[in-house]
Amino acid sequence: MSEGSAFEPGREPAASAAPSPVAAARAVPRHVAIVMDGNGRWANRRGLPRLAGHRAGAQALERVVRCAAELGIEVLTVYGFSTENWRRPATEVRGIMHILVEFLRLKTRDLVREGVRLRYVGDVSALPAAARAELERSVRATAQGRRLTLVLALNYGGRWEIVDAARRLAARAARGELRPEEIDEALFGRELATGEFPPPDLIVRPGGELRLSNFLLWGAAYSEIVATDTLWPDFDGDTLRWAVAEFGRRERRFGGLPGR
DSSP states (O other), X not given: OOOOBTXXXXXXXXXXXXXXXXXXXXXXXXXXXXXXXXXXXXXXXTTOOHHXXXXXXXXXXXXXXHHHHHHTOSEEEEEEEETTGXXXXXHHHXXXXXXXXXXXXXXXXXXXXXXXXXXXXXXXXXXXHHHHHHHHHHHHHTTTOOSEEEEEEEEEXXXXXXXXXXXXXXXXXXXTSSXXXXXXXXXXXXXXXXXXXXXXXXEEEOTTOOSOTTSSTTGGGGOEEXXXXXXXXXXXXXXXXXXXXXXXXXXXXXXXXXXX
């Protein structure tokens, strides 16, 4: 499996990349976000239909959720379907939605057993009725999970999220509930669809691409970004541990000076 350092896809990680238990206790990010990229390319390289790649991607998600919980990550957000993905062929979109429904029906009981709470962000009103129903059922069933929060970003886009928050704040101002000068970063952040979660500490980009792809644009302001050539269906616990170890080697300054 070929791993890349941050913005250097293709470099093999050192054998000592995994942190020691003591180092991991200090370096594990609270919130990890992943762009689940590369399903189609994975299938094409094997002469399989693209939907086979999406199914393999669902299996990768199982592995990564399990590892994230073991590492002590609190929130795992995965980019499942973007606002731009509607541009794909209708047959592929229908297949992705079917895989989503199937995943929720088959895996919700496992999520409950593992202490995983499911949440979602995005304009899910555009999703098929079956997908919406399964999402709500899974959210209710997993509500008591405390080990890990899994956030599915569905029909989600970072620009959509920012515009949506701006519209709702403008509506509140128009109703006289707040003055425009009262809107600051903290208030705006709480109004976001992702406002209930901490900003992502680490964003992982599989598939060798070096862009955010309209993912968590507000929250990513000071996220550490790690890229890898590994396609999402090949992503596993070792890949996540490598990314977390890379995060642990970073010095996060948030605009300040080193050591301050």
